[in-house]
Amino acid sequence: MMRSEYRSFGSCAALLIVSTVISSCAKQQPSVQRKETQESIPVKLVSASETKVQRTTSQPATVHPYYQAEIRAKVSGYVGEIKADIGDVVEAGETLAIINVPEMRKQREIIEARITRFVSEEARAQAGVALAEAHVRSAEAKLAQAKSEMSRADASLAAMEAEFNRTQDLVQRQSLESRVLDEVRKKRDSERANKEATASAIHSADADVAVAQAQLTSAQADLKADQAETDIARRQLEEIDVLIDYSTLKAPFNGIVTQRHVDPGDLVRETSEVGSGKPLFVISQMETVRVHIPVPEVDAALVRRGDTVTLRFPSFPAEEPMTASVTRLAGVLDPSTRTMLVEAEVQNTDRKLIPGMFGEASISLSTKIAATILPARAVRFSESGDAYVYIVEEDSTVSISPVKTGLDDGHSIEILAGLSPGQQVIDAHLKRFTDGEKVVPLSR
Known part of the structure; x- marks a missing residue:
C-alpha cells in the first residue's frame, strides 16, 4: 500500500516537472520571436546626392545716403546770413550761408591798385622798346649810307687810279708836262683819304647799330619784367577772388540739409580737414x-x-x-x-x-556650389538640437552619425559634414535605432 502510494506520488511529481518545463518553454518562445523581429525591421533607404545648389545669405543691412558732404569753412570770418536750415531741399550751387570777409575785400582793392601801377609801367616799357627800335633803325640807316658812300669812294678812287696811270704814261713819253702828273697824283691821294674816312664812318655806324640793338634788348627785357609783374598781380587777384568765393557756402549737389551747426554772427575759421570739429552743414x-x-x-x-x-x-x-x-x-x-x-x-x-x-x-x-543633399525627413535632431542620421552600412547595420547642416528649404537639407555623397541612410521612420542594430533595407 505504501509502495503504490509512493509510485503515484512519483508519477505526479514527474508530471509536474514536465508541465513546468513546457510552461517555461512556452514563456521563452515569444521573447525569442520579439528579438528576431527587432533584428529584422524593414527600413526604406535614401542616398545622399551631390548637386549644384544656389545659396542664400541673410545679413543685417543699413541704409546710407547716396552722397553725403560735410560743408566746412575754407576762410575765416563772421557768418553774415544763413540761407538754409535742417530739412530744406537744396539744389547744386544753391547758397547755404554767407561769411563776411572784409579783410579779403580790402586786399583785393590793394591788388587791383597794384595791377594799375604795373600796367602803367608796362606801357612805359613798351614805349622804351619802341624808342630803342627807332634808334636801331636810325643806326642801320646810317650804316647803309656809309656803305653807299664807300661804294662811291671806291668808284672815284678807281677812276683816279686810271687817270693817274694814263697821265704817268703820257709824261714818260713827254707828251705832257710833269706838273700835270703831280696834279693827278694829288687828286688820287685825296680819293684814297676819302675812302679811308668812309671806312671809318662804316665802323662807327656798325658800333651805333650794336648799341641800338643792345638798348632794344634791354627795353624788351624791361617790358617782359613789367608784364610778368602784371601777370603775377592778376594771378593774386584771381586767388583772392577764389577765396572770396569760398565765403559763400554752396550745396555741392541736389540733396537735403540734414545737419546745421552754425548761426548768424558765429566766428568760423578755416577747417578744411574732415573730423576737425563739427561741420557747418551736412548735405545728403x-x-x-x-x-x-x-x-x-x-x-x-x-x-x-x-x-x-x-x-x-x-x-x-x-x-x-x-x-x-x-x-x-x-x-x-x-x-x-x-x-x-x-x-x-x-x-x-x-x-x-x-x-x-x-x-x-x-x-x-x-x-x-556642389553640395551633399538629403531629404529633410531623413535628418533627425536631438533634444539639444544637434542633427544626426542613421547610416546603413554594407552589412545592413545601423551607424549613428552626427552631421552639420547648411541650407534648408523645408524639403531638402544641405549636409556640410558627417556624410559623403552616395552613402545610404534610413528614410523617415518612427523607431529610434541604436549603433550596430540590424535592419532589412527595402531598397538599395
Whole structure:
C-alpha cells in the first residue's frame, strides 16, 4: 500500500516537472520571436546626392545716403546770413550761408591798385622798346649810307687810279708836262683819304647799330619784367577772388540739409580737414540710397555683381520686401570683422528709406556650389538640437552619425559634414535605432 502510494506520488511529481518545463518553454518562445523581429525591421533607404545648389545669405543691412558732404569753412570770418536750415531741399550751387570777409575785400582793392601801377609801367616799357627800335633803325640807316658812300669812294678812287696811270704814261713819253702828273697824283691821294674816312664812318655806324640793338634788348627785357609783374598781380587777384568765393557756402549737389551747426554772427575759421570739429552743414542725397550689407568670409567669395537682394525693414512690417541688385563689392575683407562690404542701390524718390535705418538683406548667390543633399525627413535632431542620421552600412547595420547642416528649404537639407555623397541612410521612420542594430533595407 505504501509502495503504490509512493509510485503515484512519483508519477505526479514527474508530471509536474514536465508541465513546468513546457510552461517555461512556452514563456521563452515569444521573447525569442520579439528579438528576431527587432533584428529584422524593414527600413526604406535614401542616398545622399551631390548637386549644384544656389545659396542664400541673410545679413543685417543699413541704409546710407547716396552722397553725403560735410560743408566746412575754407576762410575765416563772421557768418553774415544763413540761407538754409535742417530739412530744406537744396539744389547744386544753391547758397547755404554767407561769411563776411572784409579783410579779403580790402586786399583785393590793394591788388587791383597794384595791377594799375604795373600796367602803367608796362606801357612805359613798351614805349622804351619802341624808342630803342627807332634808334636801331636810325643806326642801320646810317650804316647803309656809309656803305653807299664807300661804294662811291671806291668808284672815284678807281677812276683816279686810271687817270693817274694814263697821265704817268703820257709824261714818260713827254707828251705832257710833269706838273700835270703831280696834279693827278694829288687828286688820287685825296680819293684814297676819302675812302679811308668812309671806312671809318662804316665802323662807327656798325658800333651805333650794336648799341641800338643792345638798348632794344634791354627795353624788351624791361617790358617782359613789367608784364610778368602784371601777370603775377592778376594771378593774386584771381586767388583772392577764389577765396572770396569760398565765403559763400554752396550745396555741392541736389540733396537735403540734414545737419546745421552754425548761426548768424558765429566766428568760423578755416577747417578744411574732415573730423576737425563739427561741420557747418551736412548735405545728403537721398533720391537714391545705398544699402550696405556686411557679408561674412564664408559667403563673400560667392557674391557677384547683379545678384538679387531682398530687403526687409522692421519699420515696414506690413509691406512686401523690396528687391534690388548687388551694385558693387568692396573686394576686400574688413580685418576687424572678417566681412566684405556689399552695396545695393535702391530708388528712394518718396524718401521713405531714412539713412541709418536698419533692416535685413537676403542675397541670392548666383554662384552655384556642389553640395551633399538629403531629404529633410531623413535628418533627425536631438533634444539639444544637434542633427544626426542613421547610416546603413554594407552589412545592413545601423551607424549613428552626427552631421552639420547648411541650407534648408523645408524639403531638402544641405549636409556640410558627417556624410559623403552616395552613402545610404534610413528614410523617415518612427523607431529610434541604436549603433550596430540590424535592419532589412527595402531598397538599395
